[in-house]
Amino acid sequence: MNALLGPADENGRIPARQQTRVAAFLVSAHAAQARQLATTMPMQLRAPWHIELHAQYCREMEILSLLTHSTSWVFDPQLPLLAWQWESAWLPRPMKGAADHFHGLLVDMAALGHAIHAGIRPAALLPENVAPMDPFVLAMRRIEFESGRLLQAQILFLKGPQLADVRKEVADAVERRHEQVRELWTSMLKGLNVAPE
16 A cells, blocks of 8 residues: 555656546535535525635535546546445435534534545645646645635534534534545545555
């Protein structure tokens, strides 16, 4: 097993098969987050948290656009089964103990986002000899940067006073999503013979 993606080719590019698998996983995860944000966003943005949902949705769409346009896609016969597993994992699971179903979904959405943005660090997998201006490399670094920004909003919501009465349930929901994302991310990387340290 390797600790990083690669080896990079003579032009400093990550192999297309690895690009495809990593990008497909990230597209699946970030698209799930974008879908959930889109379904919870009201038609009229009237409250400050509506604006934040909209901003997060736009950042997720930027990440998806970066991935689809910067990846050297190749045929991967395992992707249909993998994508089915990933998409099944991202399905909403409302937090137990929430005031109502909608708030349970909001907590689960924030927990999933927290797990995706805190637990997946694609730029950390890039070897030192990659071409710094390669589109895939730039996209991985940009995604990691944007994830840090998105993470702040999720932390504020999950630790906010509106959830003080269900703090343990929130922590359990976040931990469950972190375990799920970590397991799927690690499994996908092992399929590429990569095991991050």
